């Protein structure tokens with residue numbers, strides 16, 4: 001498996017004296033969807049800001065497609081698309097103008113642009129709003145425009161922060177279907193979410209971040225093992241493993257979880 005995103009020994013945060021992230025190491029490979037899960041304040045958004053290059057690591061390094069941001073800034077940036085938790089759009093541009101702008105920024109060929117933008121407008125039920133100004137869209141529609149922009153660019157790596165908030169059930173389904181499609185085409189998806197049931201069904205690997213430390217990572221089986229749970233393939237097992245890892249307790253009492261990372 002080719003690694004698209006490689007994070008090695010990342011220590012970082014807002015002040016060098018008080019790091020928020022401690023020695024994080026993980027990879028996201030081509031064709032993989034990896035879920036980043038953790039409580040409020042665990043450090044998920046901070047980790048994402050480091051990956052985007054908005055913050056400098058205190059120690060360690062981050063590579064996309066084998067390069068650090070410092071080595072190849074243009075390649076690094078054009079290899080990734082980011083969907084933030086709260087949509088950031090230009091109020092005075094229309095839906096279609098946002099797509100056009102992204103197409104130009106990512107050098108999407110004209111014929112591919114036409115094809116992709118038309119199908120995205122349909123798949124996200126946004127065709128009737130193609131000419132609407134961003135300022136006149138609903139919150140969920142604004143989020144859909146961010147997602148459509150990322151999908152138009154078809155980067156090697158998608159970094160998606162809590163994508164399901166504010167989306168209606170059809171939009172969530174459209175997004176998940178598209179993410180499955182792009183991973184089949186070889187892209188890598190790194191997604192942070194509190195919706196554990198969805199993360200469990202769609203991601204092949206998980207990273208459990210707790211107080212800035214990776215307390216478990218790997219397949220569902222790896223995470224369950226780190227949580228001291230027997231192998232169990234029933235739905236909802238990720239939530240139980242997560243609960244044990246972050247509280248050190250089993251649901252309804254029981255022995256403590258092991259706070260050791262597994263690297264699968």
Ligand SMILES: Nc1ncnc2c1ncn2[C@@H]1O[C@H](COP(=O)(O)OP(=O)(O)OP(=O)(O)O)[C@@H](O)[C@H]1O
Nearest residue numbers: 013014015020038039040041042043044045046047
């Ligand atoms: N701009 C900032 N300046 C200083 N500290 C910050 C800043 N943003 C976040 N923090 C701190 O960094 C830690 C991690 O926050 P972060 O936003 O990464 O958490 P998160 O896992 O994304 O949480 P949530 O699930 O609530 O979005 C918290 O202790 C938070 O107070």
